[in-house]
Amino acid sequence: MFFVDTIETPGLGNRSYLAGGARSAVVVDPPRDMDRVIAAAAVRGVRIVAVAETHLHNDYVTGGLELARVTGAAYLVPAAAAVSFARTPVADGDTAPVDGDLALRALATPGHTPHHMAYVLEEDGHAVAAFTGGSLLIGGVGRPDLVEPRLTGALARAQYTSVRRLADELDDAVEVLPTHGFGSFCSSSRAEGTSSTIGAERIRNAALVEDVDTFVAGLLAGLDDVPAYYAHMGPVNAAGPPSIDLTPPARAEAPDIARRLAAGEWVVDLRSRVAFAKGHVAGSFNFEGEGQLATYLAWLIPWGRPVTLLAGTADELAHAQRELARVGVGRPVAAATGGPEAWVSGPEELRTFPRASFADLASARERGEDLVVLDVRRTAERGDGAITGSVHIPVHALPGRLDEVPPGVVWVHCAGGMRAAIAASLLDAAGREVVAVDDGFDAATAAGLTVSAPRSPTGPGPAAA
Structure with missing residues (x-):
């Protein structure tokens, strides 16, 4: 008997998966904060024997390399992905044992990236779930324009072929388990629903109901803005991300905050927009800690600019630090908790707006x-x-x-x-x-x-x- 556990990263609109049997499991597209994956495996009482990447991600920093190192698991990465670290290269048709009669089979599905790979979980040789990464999504497909503008048209057509290959090779009952598509900008459209099967996608997915020219034209016409920080994610993942550091940053007092603002650093207030409008440090920026903090802060901040975080509580601060680490925003140089009166040296440094x-x-x-x-x-x-x-x-x-x-x-x-x-x-x-x-x-x-x-x-x- 197999299981599939979903590990949500709602701030980025992504999912990772832990799948396996009674003793061991595989992880697909792990988040950078891989402690969540280790905790999920501990709850199941399984050993992680393989970590699989569907592609080099453009929207977040992977935790795959570090997770494989810590657990001793094989690190499965598409063979065509150019990386600078040791891994187990995976080609179309390769299989990896998971637990007993469970195995993972790789299917080449280029389109979201040229090297994209989907993975099919098989039980006793029968497909039971498909980890489709950025290829077949729920009600859509992954966008084809994140790699190189000159490749976008060709990748859009490849995406069409790849989705049809999945539908041709898998039964209707096979569950579709994508990484993107739950609010992620890696999705070419806003997905509806949280679960699907190959059979359901045959009925509603444009790649499976339209001819190729109609599909490609619609896909390219619907592409939205690309977050600026995406340009940094692929190179970081290809080089091998450094270990995540979630230790608390240095405490910032009022004079420190004023000095950092004067130096042109970013001071980010994580409180609600209601609280910020009522009173905030002059010169600070409001990115609410809940919601899409990582996406919008990483999108707007000049890459590499030092950031100081202000939050109501230590828990809010820790949550934000974790969110930002997922997209490669450097560890905060300082932080403070409490309220705006404690973050300034005098009332003249406070501002409000209606x-x-x-x-x-x-x-x-x-x-x-x-x-x-x-x-x-x-x-x-x-x-x-x-x-x-x-x-x-x-x-x-x-x-x-x-x-x-x-x-x-x-x-x-x-x-x-x-x-x-x-x-x-x-x-x-x-x-x-x-x-x-x-x-x-x-x-x-x-x-x-x-x-x-x-x-x-x-x-x-x-x-x-």
Whole structure:
């Protein structure tokens, strides 16, 4: 009898898997904080005999090399992946024993990357589960544009072929267990649902119901922005990531925080956007500890810039440090817990700004207030509708484009409030008067604001960026 345990990393939209039998198990696409995997194996009472990577990941730092070293397990990496460390190279059709009559079979599935490999868990020679990495996802596929722009078209077609190969070789009842697709930017679309089978994907997955030209055209047209930090993940994983360090950073006192801000370092406040707006250290940035902290902080921060973390509690701080380590953000140089009054030397170093709804924005416009509406959603989101007269700068581009925000009080919004809070903190740190719209975008129309599709990237009205 076999088992498959899922190890969630919701902040990145990824899953890792521990699968095996009564005595031993294999780990597929482990996270960098591999202590979670070791704990899961301990609960099962199994020994990890193999660690398998479906591909060199572009969205997070793997814990595979360190996990294999610590456990003595074989480290299975696609043979075509160019790496700088010793591993067990895996080619199409290779098998690895797991436990008794359980084995892992490799299937070459290029598309997400040229060297991508899926792994099929077989029990007594029969497929029971497919670890599909970034190839076949739930209701979609992994994006093909993260390796090299000149390869994107060819990889899109390879993705189509690979997904069809999985469907051709596996029975309908085989469970589909992807690494990406639960909010990950490695997915080419937003997946619906949390579980699937080969049979279910035959009915709904575009790669299995459309012809190749239609599929490729739709896949390429739907590709969204790529987080900037992705450019660093592949090289780190190919070189062999260093061991993770989750020891607490040095304690930051108020003078330390002021000194680091003056030096141009990033001071990041992890508290809720509500608490941050009520009072925060002047010059600090707000990235809420819950949600997609790792994605957006790693996306915006200049790579390698020292970061100091501010949090309400030690637990919140430890959680954030773990999240950031997963995407290769360097260990925080300092940290502090408590509240903003303890992080400054005087009240003059504290700032506040108001939060508002779309109804408040509509009222301010009716009163004729001198204001700027700044939309910080991604371009693909804005294409579904935008507030007439709004300025568009995606939040990930805002640090380098602050001078493009017109004069006036800046009312900044996104789709739900989190990214607006990030943008508001960036603007506030730059000395702008800002109002953070903490509201769902659906409320804009109900509030009486005119919402329409952008006319053109360069024409009047809302413009895509």
